Amino acid sequence: MTDRAVSAATPPLVLPTTGPDPIPVDTAVAAVLGYARGRRPLWFRSFDKPQGDWVQLPAFGWTRYDTLVTGPGGDDDVLIGEGLHGRLDRPGWADVRQALVTVAPVAAAAEERADGRPFWELPDDQLSVLGEPGTVGAAFREIDRASGAHPGHVRAVLHHQRPALVPHLTRSTRRALLPHSHEGDSGVEAVVHRELRANAETFSHLEHRVAALLGDARPTRLRLHDVLVWLATTLRLTHAVALGTATPEWRGHLEAVTAR
Incomplete structure (x- = not known):
């Protein structure tokens, strides 16, 4: 089946956490391209x-997170967290570093309990x-309790270490997920799990399309x-989609899905 046929046959993403309207596959591709390749102007003075x-x-x-490769443990991990959530002062750095040491065995236990399965399975x-x-x-709930004053930094590191198992969560995404939680959920991760399961075909397509277009991260x-x-x-x-549709990768995407 051609890329065009696959793209046309792939259903849109139905993600209640993003709003009531489904997200077409092309919109999702453009948004991720904008996230990856978008630039912003800054007025800069130098010596x-x-x-x-x-x-x-x-x-x-x-480029400060998804494309980076780090070794197991160490100060590089804190830099990974800073890449998404901003610089830490010295006490903040120490807080995140200690939290990562504390939660490391808990994250390892989660991996063992998963028994080789990715989060969505x-x-x-x-x-x-x-x-x-x-x-x-x-x-995951135990990790949250032990994540100190900068839980976003800690989750960013843990997701980077185990990208198929540990969800990355921030204050804003937690607020979006919480209203969709059900009685008995162990945390908002259950909401992510349901949305990934309900949109498995489309997310599989999106994974392969993004990796093929960008090449610097999967x-x-x-x-x-x-x-x-x-x-x-x-x-x-909307801004990310606009940035994404202005990239060379978007032109490559259009050429791939319209080729006969």
């Missing part, structure tokens, strides 16, 4: 050019209080869901 000039910087965190009871104790969801559907929810709930989705 060799004190009069200043405009420079173009990445608009979002792709976990049984429902792994994210329900009815299946506790000893579930992946219970481990985000899992867990990260793609996070990006789309964050863009939508912070009112950046």
Whole structure:
């Protein structure tokens, strides 16, 4: 089947956490391209050019997070968290570093409980209080309790370490997920799980399309869901789509899906 046929046959994403309207596949592709390749202007002065000039910087965190490779543990992990959530002062750095040490065995326990399965293939009871104790969801809740004063930084690191298992959550995305939680959910991760399961075909297509177009990173559907929810709930989705449709990768996408 051609890319064009696959794209035409792929249903839109139905994500209640982003709003009432489905997101067409092409819109999702454009949004992720905008997140990855979008630039923003900054007026910058330097010693060799004190009069200043405009420079173009990445608009979002792709190059500071998704494309980076780090070793197991160490200060590089804190830098990964800063890439998405901003610089930390010295006490903040120490807080995140200690939290990562504290939650490391809990994250390892979650991986063991998952038994090699990615997040979206976990049984429902792994994210329900009815299946506790000893579930992946219970481990996530324990991680949240031990994440200190900068839980967003800690989750960013843990997702980077286990991109197919640990959801990345921020204050804004947690607020978007919470109203969609059900009685018995062990946390808002259960909402992410339901949306990934309900849109499995489309997220699979999106994973492969984004990896083929960008080439510098292969985000899992867990990260793609996070990006789309964050863009939508912070009112950046329209801007990201506009940035994405102006990229060479978007032209490549159109050529691929219209080729006969």
